Amino acid sequence: MIDTHAHIYAAEFDNDRDQVIQRALSQGVDKILLPNIDLDSIQPMLATEAQYPDICHSMMGLHPCYVNSDVKQSLSTIYSWFEKHHFIAVGEIGIDLYWDKTYKTEQEHAFITQLNWAKEMKLPVVIHTRDSIEETLQLLRSEQNGTLSGVFHCFGGSIEQAKAINDLGFHLGLGGVSTFKNGGMDKVIPSLDLDYVILETDCPYLAPVPHRGKRNEPSYTALVAKRIAELRGLDVNEVDRLTTENANKLFRLI
Incomplete structure (x- = not known):
């Protein structure tokens, strides 16, 4: 399995990162993809990748929650990293209208700028959408x-939105929300095109049931796969095979 979205470089893992990696491996999770969020996360992310080079693969981008009035300077610094290091994707980028809409215009500018980097460098993008799927689709x-x-990533939308995303050639990242009883995904997952589904945790956030409310970690990718298998009437090994194939192809990991 591949955890396609994990912030294991975060301070929440500083005391037991190696044990977290070992638990992931014991559950069959052998690749962990690391999205960047801001200028401060770059060094810990790259240090984590350097420590586990066969397992961890980093991306580079500016998360919408860290967009502010200095967005142009931040983007300039983020962009400069693509000349210094190989990244598998532009991410984590997108629009977040949940916490604060103050910098909505700046978020849109950052999103479009980074989409253009992806075109220029022929890299996939990892998109964060919170209360913003329709706005993001329009852009x-x-x-x-x-x-x-x-x-x-962290898809929690409707069947119609899933189809609109797939029609644009984009995948859906399914994580802990897929296991929540009140998440509504039990009605959506049975109708998804599994050729466009990949697994993720978004750890340390959004831990799946039965760990909801606690720190999430890559080993819990297996719980997401199990839930998808249940909802689709498939063997979990088939979900593992399909989603791993999708992730390897999307991020060109093999």
């Missing part, structure tokens, strides 16, 4: 020139 439609690919 993505205007920028999609047939070369953009990527994933709407």
Whole structure:
């Protein structure tokens, strides 16, 4: 299995990162993809990747929650990293209208700028959408020139939104929300096109049942796979095979 979205470089893992990695491996999770969020996360992310080079693979991007009035300077610094290091994707980027709409215009600018980097460098994008799927789709439609690919991470939308995302050639990242009884995904997952589904945790956030409310970690990817298998009437090994194949292809991991 591949955890396609994990912040294991975060301080929450400083005391037991190695044990967390070992638990992931014991559950069959052998690749962990690391999305960047801001300028401060770059060094810990790269240090984690350097410590586990066969397992961890980093991305580079500016998360919408860290967009502010200094967005142009932040983007300039983020962009400069692509000349210094190999990254598997542009991410984590997107629009977040849940916490604060103060910098909505700046968020849109950052999103479009980073989509254009992805076109330029022929890299997939990892998109964060919170209370913003429709706004994000509108921007993505205007920028999609047939070369953009990527994933709407932490997908929790409707069947119609899933289809709209797939129609643009984008994948859906399913994580802990898929296991929540009140998450509504039990009605959506049975109708998804599994050729466009990949697994993730978004750890340390959004731990799946039965760990909801606690620190999430990559080993719990297996619980997400199990829930998808139950909802689709499939063997969990088939879900593992399909989603791993999808992730390897999208992020060109093999």
